[in-house]
Amino acid sequence: MKNYIFRDLKSKKDKEDLLEFLRHQTNAEFGGYRLFDGTRTHLMHIPEELTDLIVFLKNYENNNKMKFSNFLEIGFNSGKVNTILHKFFNFKNIVALDTFTAEMSSQELLANIVRKNLTLICGRSDRKENLEIIKKFQPYDLIFVDASHEYKDVKKDLDNYSKMLSDKGIIFAHDIQNEDYTGVNKAWKEFKKKNNFLYKEFSCKKYFFSLGVGLAIKN
């Protein structure tokens, strides 16, 4: 399936096609082609950053002869990015959590919980009972932290969930450069100082919003 967008990202053209595809899912403020239309179905990522992230993860799998099979997402929202990542990595198992209190499209939520092996938890990421459930599925090869953007919550999420990583696993956080949520940046910086991981960041500051993605790689 040479022309299918969710293919191996081997060539420059594959990467350019993915970037273009993501621009169509994203509002102009993030570098996309859409106007905010109230449906809340737009991708809340900068296309360049998400493309770089996916390409990096694909290369990481190849270079380390491993597969991201167990994925944890803290802050699922309506699951758009969860599905995009699943299309590329075909996870064996996904665990995701959200309070489902943010505005989102219920139709899109429904579309993004099907056709995957998903355990979806409704509740706060720092609730003891939820942490216990999530622990049962550890270790995770890939963990995405993107729930509350308050400093103390991000700090807790990074501390709690990074402990659930498999060897060579990667935990990544979104919005590390978002000026509306400076607590994420503070928590991310502190995490980096405290923890002996390898770090990588993707940042594109060309658009109205700056978001930023930070990866901590267990080595």
Ligand SMILES: C[S@@+](CC[C@H](N)C(=O)[O-])C[C@H]1O[C@@H](n2cnc3c(N)ncnc32)[C@H](O)[C@@H]1O
């Ligand atoms: C930015 S959205 C997540 C977007 C999604 N990860 C993506 O990339 O498309 C943040 C989500 O976190 C959820 N949330 C906020 N505070 C939370 C908390 N304390 N525990 C769990 N989820 C929370 C919100 O309901 C919202 O859906």
